[in-house]
Amino acid sequence: MxxxxxxxxxxxxxxxxxxxxxxxxxxxxxxxxxxxxxxxxxxxxxxxxxxxxxxxxxxxxxxxxxxxxxxxxxxxxxxxxxxxxxxxxxxxxxxxxxxxxxxxxxxxxxxxxxxxxxxxxxxxxxxxxxxxxPFTFLGEVIAVNEEEGWRDIKPRREGFSWIIKKGRLEFPNIDGFNYTYPGSTLAFDPIEKRPMHGAWDINSNPRWVEELPNGNLRFHEHLNHYPPVGSLLSSKGDRENDRYAPAFEFKTSSSxxxxxxxxxxxxxxxxxxxxxxxxxxxxxxxxxxxxxxxxxxxxxxxxxxxxxxxxxxxxxxxxxNMLDDGTNVRGTYVVIDKIIDNKTVLTKFMHFEQMGFEFAAPSDEVWFIKQPSPERSETAIVSQVRTINEQFTELSFTTNIPAGLQPGDILENKTWNPEFTMRGCTIRNHRARNIVLKTPLKTIIENNYFSSMMSSVFFRGETFFWFESGGVTDVLIQNNTFEYCAYSGAEHAVLNITPRLGKSFDQEQLYDRNIRFENNTIHTFGNRIVMADRVDGLIIQGNKIVKIDQGPNLYPDAPMIELTNSQNISIEGNSYEGESIKAVKPDEKSSKTLKIENNKGFNEK
Structure with a gap:
């Protein structure tokens, strides 16, 4: 038995x-x-x-x-x-x-x-x-007529799925689901399989799409920036439907x-x-x-x-080969829509893809940020959360809200911010930035290989569109290799610090703090290495910058390092090899506390 x-x-x-x-x-x-x-x-x-x-x-x-x-x-x-x-x-x-x-x-x-x-x-x-x-469309650009406003595409058929229906391209044509126009579209290098040098994002919505006798597709559409003949043009659909779900989603989980x-x-x-x-x-x-x-x-x-x-x-x-950033580490800003009483506010999510997000829970500590200053000021502990709907939430606090708080001011969750480390990684051949950093706690980025279409390391807390918080206070970026960065048509830099705040906020007040960019190796075709706006404490030290031939210089008149509305900047012990370019361009405010010493190959004129 x-x-x-x-x-x-x-x-x-x-x-x-x-x-x-x-x-x-x-x-x-x-x-x-x-x-x-x-x-x-x-x-x-x-x-x-x-x-x-x-x-x-x-x-x-x-x-x-x-x-x-x-x-x-x-x-x-x-x-x-x-x-x-x-x-x-x-x-x-x-x-x-x-x-x-x-x-x-x-x-x-x-x-x-x-x-x-x-x-x-x-x-x-x-x-x-x-x-x-895949839920994408891909084809080779065969011909372009900018005057008449059309482009001919030889579509990829093997492994892809799409149809032409009543003059519209529909894809991926799977189980009854289709995007009804190309939407987010980007040109890729057919050999390197990365965005084309000088590429621009396209939001494609053709007047009509014609299937030619040879099997190619003619997209009748005037564009501001046409893709080069020979490039591969990839589309992922309309912005309302092109992000169904991540492969892995974790909510309120740990370890x-x-x-x-x-x-x-x-x-x-x-x-x-x-x-x-x-x-x-x-x-x-x-x-x-x-x-x-x-x-x-x-x-x-x-x-x-x-x-x-x-x-x-x-x-x-x-x-x-992602269609967005390698990583984004950030918090969330919510806007105060109404003051209910001396302990309660009604908050509002502002971006359509934040709706329903859990901003705070009882016992969380939040910062109050009162316009026009973007500074984190008073704090309070959440005592109760009452969800009205996906956009509006009532937050009550254990103590009175700060004096002078008004609708339009913003809240940031102080409790939910991480320490972040990225080490030994390779990020390349994709759209957008390698890393986006927005946590006020200790951040270390070291011994990585980065190549980016847009800015490689990007700091942008913002109250303008995405409403992603916030300002950093302790970041070390060291011993990384940056190879062929910022090759988008739009202007970017290897290191780009650029808050984007709404009109009700002071556009000159300091925002990010204590960033160290040290002992990195940068191989670049262009001039832009650092763009820094509203930074208090930036050390650029011991970096090796080498100008090499990776494609046309897209912004030849740009300086290597540009500083705006900043203070306590140190540029020391760096080296530059290549054609003569303007090394540092500070504005009046940044010049007052700027330290530049012992740099090799820098043209200061």
């Missing part, structure tokens, strides 16, 4: 096949199969009574379709809110461990791969994520370790974290599959951290 504990060790899980799932030492073991895994995963998760879940996937390829996925309405910051089809919906577990053993997960259609909410521990390793058909995870495609960001803490992303990546005919990996940021806290580490990772 077989002992009872042995019977319980290996068994079918409800209606699931024993060849797919088995339990051993409290670990659910999953074997590869050609079937759609979605319903099996859904039933496993929904029917589990455990608080601590461990799943091991035997090495292989697994297919996931959205038809029988778990459904849930989600507010996802910097994405489109709505009812999402979630494959792995981990919203009821204390801890989740997934051992992938280098397995490949292939998704299809509008699907959200992973969602974690209120998990106290998450550990995932050894998984590669891709889509069978997260992600290791050896690769994302080849995502319908939004690669990794997104909201109000989560203590996060490590190790030896992972968001990049194209080797030999792929695509040019886009994730359709938004590779990594994004919104109001997180604790310690964040990204180490030995590779982020390439």
């Amino acid at each position: 077989i002992p009872k504990f042995i019977k319980n060790l290996v068994f079918t899980f409800l209606t699931l096949s024993i060849s797919v799932f088995a339990f051993a030492n409290s670990t659910i073991v999953i074997e590869p199969t050609r079937e759609d895994m979605t319903p099996k995963i859904r039933e496993l998760i929904e029917n589990s009574n455990e608080k601590d879940l461990i799943i091991e996937f035997k090495k292989g390829s697994y297919k996931f379709l959205p038809d029988y996925a778990s459904g849930k309405y989600l507010s996802i910051t910097n994405h489109g809110n709505g009812y999402k089809k979630i494959i792995f919906n981990f919203d009821k577990f204390r801890s989740v461990t997934i051992q992938g053993n280098e397995s490949e997960f292939i998704f299809h259609g509008q699907a959200m791969p992973f969602f974690f909410e209120s998990c106290e521990s998450v550990n995932i390793s050894g998984i590669t994520i891709d889509w069978d058909i 997260i370790i992600l290791e050896n995870i690769t994302i080849h495609h995502a319908l939004g960001m690669g990794f997104l974290f909201e109000r989560s803490e203590n996060i490590q992303i190790l030896n992972s990546g968001v990049h194209l599959r080797e030999g792929s005919n695509r040019v886009i990996s994730s359709t938004a940021d590779a990594t994004h951290f919104a109001n997180c806290k604790g310690s964040i580490l990204i180490e030995n990772c590779r982020f390439e």
